[in-house]
Amino acid sequence: MEFGLTEEQVRVYTEAFNDMDKNHSGVLQPTELGVLMRSRGHTLSDEDMRDLAADRHGTVTLADFLQIMAKREQDVVLQQKLAQAFAVFDKDGSGFISVNAESDFRKQMTSLGSNPFTDEQFDNFLSEYRAEAASQHPAEQDGLVDYQEFIKLMLRKAP
Structure with missing residues (x-):
């Protein structure tokens, strides 16, 4: 290959x-x-x-x-894998996941893996999403993120 x-x-x-x-x-x-x-x-x-x-x-x-x-x-492959992973947190199939302090997603991101996010790092990363998505979705008010848009941000941040 x-x-x-x-x-x-x-x-x-x-x-x-x-x-x-x-x-x-x-x-x-x-x-x-x-x-x-x-x-x-x-x-x-x-x-x-x-x-x-x-x-x-x-x-x-x-x-x-x-x-x-x-x-x-x-x-494309990474985006598909991330979408599958995020779908686990999308219990109602709405395309949105909760990122509030009690959410399963936040708990996983700040505890799993060899180098999990601190709460502050997670909040900083979310602030970037909120800044970009503010015109499309009020993530700040409802504590939800559109995980397809969140994935796009993650891919732009990837090395």
């Missing part, structure tokens, strides 16, 4: 890259990469595009693209 991708994924992504590389230069411009990513069901933010332009001298090679796609595939 190259780049953490299956042989089939490497083949599909290589073909897609080569199809987009109309002049056979072996590189794509960031705008071409954006089109290619959307065709594969992924999007690149403006920030991603700036980072790519800065990091790769304005072009993206096949190896760069495979590395990007490997990261995206890993994110």
Whole structure:
């Protein structure tokens, strides 16, 4: 497995890259990469595009693209695993979990694992979610978080 991708994924992504590389230069411009990513069901933010332009001298090679796609595939798998884990705390299937002081979720996050959150660390992390989600959901008032949005924040924070 190259780049953490299956042989089939490497083949599909290589073909897609080569199809987009109309002049056979072996590189794509960031705008071409954006089109290619959307065709594969992924999007690149403006920030991603700036980072790519800065990091790769304005072009993206096949190896760069495979590395990007490997990261995206890993994110999808991680997002699915996190959603399954969070679903355990979503007793009523609403898409929201409680994060108040008595919640099972808070208790698990501050006690399990080799390096659990302290209450303060957990509250700091939640404050980031609350700041981002304030316009979409009043997490501060009801003590609930939309765990799909929470997962997105966690993935952005991951190294």
